[in-house]
Amino acid sequence: MHNQLVESLNRIVPGANATFYSATVGDSAIVVEAGKILEVCRALKADGFNVLQVISGTDYTDRLELTYILADFHKNRELLLKVKLPRGDGQGNDKNTLPKIDSVTSVWSAAHFQERETYDMIGVHFVGNPDHRRILTPDDWQGY
Numbered sequence: 001m002h003n004q005l006v007e008s009l010n011r012i013v014p015g016a017n018a019t020f021y022s023a024t025v026g027d028s029a030i031v032v033e034a035g036k037i038l039e040v041c042r043a044l045k046a047d048g049f050n051v052l053q054v055i056s057g058t059d060y061t062d063r064l065e066l067t068y069i070l071a072d073f074h075k076n077r078e079l080l081l082k083v084k085l086p087r088g089d090g091q092g093n094d095k096n097t098l099p100k101i102d103s104v105t106s107v108w109s110a111a112h113f114q115e116r117e118t119y120d121m122i123g124v125h126f127v128g129n130p131d132h133r134r135i136l137t138p139d140d141w142q143g144y
Contacts, residue, residue: 001077001079002020002022002028002030002079003020005018005030005044005047005079006018006019006020006030008043008047009030009032009040009043009044012043013032013036013039013040013043015033015035015036016032016033016036016039016040017032017033017036018030018031018032018040019031019032021082027080028080029067029079029080029081029082030079030080030081030082031082031083031084032081032082032083033083034066034083034084034085034101035102037068037083037101037102037104038102038103038104038106038107040081041068041081041104041107041108042107044070044079044081045107045108047072048072048074048075048077049070049071049072049077049079050071050072050073050074050108051070051071051072051073051108051110052068052069052070052104052107052108052110052111052114053069053070053071053078054067054068054069054114055067055068055069055111055114055115055117055118056069056118057118057121057122057124058122059087059122062087063084063085063086063087064084064085064086064087064088064099064122064123064124065082065083065084065085066082066083066085066101066118066124067080067081067082068080068081068082068104069081083101085099085101085124086099087099088123088124098119098123098124098125098144099123099124099125100124100125100126100127101124101125101126101127102126102127102128103115103126103127103128103129103130103132105126105128105129105130106128111129112129112130112131113135115129115132116129116131116132116133116134116135117135117136119132119134119135119144120134120135120136120137120144121136121144122144123143123144
C-alpha cells in the first residue's frame with residue numbers, strides 16, 4: 001500500500017517528494033515535504049482517507065516532526081504521514097519565530113483542536129487555523 005501511495009502522491013502533488021519509511025520497529029510511514037502538506041492531505045482524502053485520527057508532534061534535538069495518523073475505514077487502511085520542520089527559537093509567544101506549516105482544518109475539521117494542542121505543546125504555527133491560540137496553557141505562558 002505505501003509504495004503505491006508514494007507513487008500516487010508524487011504524481012498528483014509535484015514537489016511532495018513522498019518517500020516510504022519502512023520501520024524495523026513500530027509502524028511504517030510516508031514522509032512528505034512540509035510545504036506540500038495541505039495538497040498531500042487533499043489528495044489522500046480524495047483517495048479515501050476520510051478520517052484524521054491524530055496529529056502529534058515530536059521534538060528532536062535537530063528538528064520538529066509532525067505525524068498525522070489517517071484512516072480509511074471503507075478499505076481498512078491506516079497511514080502515518082510525517083513531515084519534518086526546522087526548530088524555532090521557542091522564545092516567548094512570538095509566532096513569527098516558530099516553524100510554520102499549513103493548517104489542514106479545511107480538509108478535516110478534526111484538525112482544529114489537534115493543531116492548537118501541537119502549537120501549545122511544541123511550538124508549531126499552523127497557518128490558516130481558524131482559532132490559533134493556546135488550548136492547554138495560559139495565554140501568558142512563555143515558551144512551548
